[in-house]
Amino acid sequence: MSLENLRLALDVSVFWEYRRLLLAGLAVNFYVFALAAVLAIALGFPACLLRLHRWRPLQWLGTGYAEFFRNTPEYVFLIWVHFVLPLLISALIATKVNFPPLLSAVLALGFSYSGYFTETFRAGILAVPRGHLEAGRALGMPRRLILWRITLPQAARQMLPEAMNQLVSLFKATSIISLITVPDIMYQVVQITSTEMKPLPLYSSAAFVYFLVIFAMSTLVRWVTEGWRTRGWA
């Protein structure tokens, strides 16, 4: 290990020089993260209800959905959504369709993580004691009312810590969107590296920035959920 190289790795001046671009990249990360999170939750919730439906075929459908997306590597799915899905849609509606990279990124991450959210929601709903549902039934509440008034409010608390951990994972996964040329922070770092030829400080600082952001997020999650746990909330 050479000291000169170590000094170079810790030299953040290049990184500082490009701070505008890099911050803009980080903003793109957050943007994709937010959209994908909304999509993942919006898809995960109905899939979870399917998994818990009384009718068997619907259960299988929900289980298949969750298993499919949980078992697909995100990068493979991202590439597939970006390069294959538009072709399939084009063939289907007989007009040329192209996905902008940002759309592919949101779709791929949203669908991928909806599988995880399905499982998280399911665990939360199953954690609600059966007696509560039976009490609702005994009071003559219809199924839908039981779901909205009794099951979901309690399930929401149960699953919040896990759901927030999933969100942190989702943010981590946004780093791969640079591979389909979404101009996120990693994309900018690779671009700057190819013009400046200084991989040492650039990649090191990028890793450090990601570490800071994600560490802050997961610490916040731990801090918040511990507060809930001590109050017997979650």
Place this chain on the structure above:
Amino acid sequence: MGILSRTITNNFDKLLAGLAVTLEVSVIAFVVAVSLGLTLCFVRMYVKPLRWPAILAIEFGRNTPIYVQLMWVNYVWPDLFGWPTSVFTAGWTALAVQSSGYLAETFRAGIEGVRRGQWEAAYSLGMSPALTMRRIVLRQVAVTMSPSIMNQFLVVVKSSTLVSVIAVPDLMYQALRLTSIWFEPIEILSVTAFLYIAVVFVLSNMIKRYTDRLRLRYT
């Protein structure tokens, strides 16, 4: 079907070779990650002066995306440490760095979950702390934590798709190369995705079966 035979059947050996590389990278990374994770966990718990560096290493592994680590290990480490010297080594190193952090925390949770009485019983039989750790505690950790430990292998396999970015010739790399030769993304990428899903699905079912049996036998 013409296209399928031209792009897939003719090149299936390449895809299979890629799949072999994927599994090779994942297995090496996982073995290294387990040993490294156990070491980090012990250092964190029992070596006071090195506690903070170990925590930093663990948290770094857990809190940076695998893609970023891959680029970092591949482009920065060779200049800093003169190692890794090949993309293959860089690939499994990055995967191992990531997983060792998660595994270290899994091991710690497992060790802390073993009841005090077990330690005391071993001590009262005259066993040394190291022997107790080996014979009593780690065996129980292996059983209670085997689902999380083995699921980490699935995470490694799924993350290993990214080593194609630094030109390790894994399944994804072969698929992207074939796509750029034949310009038939639909067939090639769909078959690739299917292969990955099949592999991960089979592995996850094997793991589930195995850990269920383990739990039935020992608890």
